[in-house]
Amino acid sequence: MSKKVRLRFAPSPTGGLHLGGVRTVLYNYLFARQHKGDFVLRIEDTDQSRYVSGAEEYILDCLAWCGLIPDESPFHPGAYGPYRQSERKAKSIYAEYAQQLIDQGHAYYAFDTTEELENMRTQYKSAENPSPQYNHTLRTRMRNSLSLPAAEVKALLDAGTPYVVRIKVMPKEEIHFTDLIRGEVRFSTDGVDDKVLLKADGMPTYHLAVVVDDHLMEITHAFRGEEWLPSAPVHILLWRHLFGEDKMPRWAHLPLILKPDGNGKLSKRDGDRLGFPVFAMNWTDPATGQINKGFREMGFLPEAFLNMLAMLGWNDGSGQELFTLDELIEKFSLDRVHKGGAKFDFEKAKWFNQEWIKRLPVSAYQDQVIGFFRAAGIDPLGNAGTTGTTNASPATALDTVAELSEIAPGITGPASIPTYDETPAPSQQEEKFQQILTLVKDRCHLLTEFVQQASFFFRAPNAADTDLSPVKPKWNDAKQLFFVEWIRQLQLIRTWDAPTLEKEFKEMAAAAEIKPGDLLLPLRLMLVGGKFGPGVFDIITVLGPEESIARIKAVLAQLQS
RNA sequence: GCCGCGUUGGUCAAUCGGUUAAGACGCCUCCCUUUCACGGAGGAAUGAGGGGUUCGAUUCCCCUACGCGGUACCA
Numbered sequence: 001m002s003k004k005v006r007l008r009f010a011p012s013p014t015g016g017l018h019l020g021g022v023r024t025v026l027y028n029y030l031f032a033r034q035h036k037g038d039f040v041l042r043i044e045d046t047d048q049s050r051y052v053s054g055a056e057e058y059i060l061d062c063l064a065w066c067g068l069i070p071d072e073s074p075f076h077p078g079a080y081g082p083y084r085q086s087e088r089k090a091k092s093i094y095a096e097y098a099q100q101l102i103d104q105g106h107a108y109y110a111f112d113t114t115e116e117l118e119n120m121r122t123q124y125k126s127a128e129n130p131s132p133q134y135n136h137t138l139r140t141r142m143r144n145s146l147s148l149p150a151a152e153v154k155a156l157l158d159a160g161t162p163y164v165v166r167i168k169v170m171p172k173e174e175i176h177f178t179d180l181i182r183g184e185v186r187f188s189t190d191g192v193d194d195k196v197l198l199k200a201d202g203m204p205t206y207h208l209a210v211v212v213d214d215h216l217m218e219i220t221h222a223f224r225g226e227e228w229l230p231s232a233p234v235h236i237l238l239w240r241h242l243f244g245e246d247k248m249p250r251w252a253h254l255p256l257i258l259k260p261d262g263n264g265k266l267s268k269r270d271g272d273r274l275g276f277p278v279f280a281m282n283w284t285d286p287a288t289g290q291i292n293k294g295f296r297e298m299g300f301l302p303e304a305f306l307n308m309l310a311m312l313g314w315n316d317g318s319g320q321e322l323f324t325l326d327e328l329i330e331k332f333s334l335d336r337v338h339k340g341g342a343k344f345d346f347e348k349a350k351w352f353n354q355e356w357i358k359r360l361p362v363s364a365y366q367d368q369v370i371g372f373f374r375a376a377g378i379d380p381l382g383n384a385g386t387t388g389t390t391n392a393s394p395a396t397a398l399d400t401v402a403e404l405s406e407i408a409p410g411i412t413g414p415a416s417i418p419t420y421d422e423t424p425a426p427s428q429q430e431e432k433f434q435q436i437l438t439l440v441k442d443r444c445h446l447l448t449e450f451v452q453q454a455s456f457f458f459r460a461p462n463a464a465d466t467d468l469s470p471v472k473p474k475w476n477d478a479k480q481l482f483f484v485e486w487i488r489q490l491q492l493i494r495t496w497d498a499p500t501l502e503k504e505f506k507e508m509a510a511a512a513e514i515k516p517g518d519l520l521l522p523l524r525l526m527l528v529g530g531k532f533g534p535g536v537f538d539i540i541t542v543l544g545p546e547e548s549i550a551r552i553k554a555v556l557a558q559l560q561s
Numbered sequence: 562g563c564c565g566c567g568u569u570g571g572u573c574a575a576u577c578g579g580u581u582a583a584g585a586c587g588c589c590u591c592c593c594u595u596u597c598a599c600g601g602a603g604g605a606a607u608g609a610g611g612g613g614u615u616c617g618a619u620u621c622c623c624c625u626a627c628g629c630g631g632u633a634c635c636a
Contacts, residue, residue, distance in 0.1 A: 010636090014636080047635055047636070110634095112634095114634080117633090129562060130562055130563085130632090133632070166634095182566075188564080190564085191565085196633080198634085200634060205634070205636085210636095225630095226565095227630055229565060229631080230564070231632095232565090233564095256629075258629080264628090265630080311585095312573075317576090318575090319574095319583070321584085338567095338574085339566075339567060340566085341629070344572095345573065345586065345587085347572085347586060348586045348587080350586095351587090440598090442598060443598040453598090516595075517595035518595085521596065525596090528596085530597090531596045531597065532596060532597045532598080534596095
């Protein structure tokens with residue numbers, strides 16, 4: 001008996017896809033999936049002046065990145081097409097219903113020009129009424145089919161005079177409906193103006209289009225932002241006149257996402273101002289060429305992005321904060337959606353991302369991370385791997401025994417460095433890459449941070465640029481000697497793993513009567529080029545003997561001078 | 562102005578008449594770690610104001626204040 005649940009997301013293709021838009025999609029999607037229903041994408045391109053080419057594809061790309069794929073859309077039409085309102089207009093769908101309303105006496109032609117409307121607004125503007133409305137009191141004084149003699153209306157129409165169709169709202173009527181989030185909401189028609197239904201160019205306004213299309217597409221539940229609540233009475237009236245109020249979808253007006261500081265809706269501007277993205281993915285304005293950062297490019301995981309968005313206005317009451325999409329589908333409920341808006345907190349957003357980075361296997365996001373490495377000029381799977389120093393500084397060039405003795409007089413070195421496979425198979429490289437990601441994932445909030453945290457694995461630090469001030473003042477011959485000795489040791493170690501390396505290191509330090517702590521920081525600086533990164537012995541394990549030795553030697557030369 | 566919606570720590574928030582008013586982010590202290598993190602243990606910090614209803618209000622009702630949204634031939 002009950003109809004199949006169908007929901008829609010109906011954006012205008014006017015630019016980037018905003019955070020709030022994605023959350024609206026998400027709630028639509030969750031509800032649809034939970035009820036084994038359909039989720040459709042309808043493009044509301046009724047304002048050709050605001051149409052931005054590429055925006056439709058962009059929106060679909062964003063949904064794809066998030067994994068919120070519509071069952072029906074302009075790109076994958078179902079049985080309710082077309083899915084673009086411009087195309088539906090071309091089929092005279094809206095004009096037909098506008099005509100029906102006129103015939104019923106619920107709508108009328110209005111011939112007022114833009115100038116006439118402006119004049120009306122300035123004329124009737126007052127302190128008590130700053131924005132006069134085209135309504136039951138004023139319409140008698142305007143040029144429309146209600147105020148003009150029938151013959152004149154006919155003449156105007158026959159002459160092809162531009163007109164719009166307006167809804168005729170009767171005063172003193174009570175309109176109420178049950179919002180799935182807010183409960184009973186009541187309006188008086190006294191405050192509702194005669195909204196334009198059909199524009200002069202024949203396009204419907206949102207008001208007409210949304211009810212006609214929701215009806216034709218058999219939409220059962222309509223979720224949209226709270227900013228639509230004030231125009232709900234118009235939509236209800238239209239449903240009443242056209243299809244019957246009992247056929248109307250259930251409405252849910254979602255709370256707004258607010259800017260972090262102050263109040264008000266979060267806007268693109270706020271993101272620019274405060275340094276965080278507002279769009280799901282990078283959006284390049286085709287007119288200005290301006291690029292707006294997206295969460296994806298900022299280093300967010302789609303799982304984290306959605307999880308964060310879901311929690312902005314909803315929770316399951318248990319205190320749980322981390323949810324997979326499937327868990328959200330299972331647990332989401334409208335009656336636990338907040339009524340009040342929520343301020344967006346970028347720090348918390350990053351926390352969600354960090355949690356998901358820790359939670360997911362690195363294989364789930366390694367491709368995205370590879371992209372960030374390549375953008376930084378590093379190919380983590382290429383030849384510039386751990387088998388050599390790519391941007392060798394002058395110091396790293398000294399690697400002969402002679403040079404060794406030069407920086408450490410008294411040491412006679414043997415040293416045939418153990419050889420090993422110079423060009424690992426691709427799978428080995430990938431394996432090594434994953435090993436590195438696993439090593440640093442705990443300290444990354446954003447995927448982009450993998451580059452900062454791990455690039456030294458693929459590119460030797462520039463020895464000349466390494467800040468040695470933390471160790472240089474306390475440097476002495478004993479330490480110099482120790483490291484030269486340590487290099488020899490590295491060449492001999494057979495079991496190449498972190499525990500063995502650490503054990504050997506500490507034994508040598510003890511023998512040299514130097515506290516390991518005094519040696520660890522220098523060693524880190526040699527390998528990493530800074531005071532960050534995973535444990536030094538883990539680093540050496542991954543770097544391998546040749547590369548480790550090269551880096552130590554390079555800095556040793558620096559410290560000696 | 563009018564109409565509508567909202568208001569628990571700095572932020573996200575639990576509570577559906579009785580609690581020492583959860584938890585999380587952020588912040589602070591300590592532990593772990595001779596890097597940075599992660600992790601662990603603590604800490605500071607909350608019911609806009611006023612009336613009711615009730616034995617008892619954060620919770621229900623009203624008023625006020627404040628905030629937001631709308632008030633287009635934009636969505």
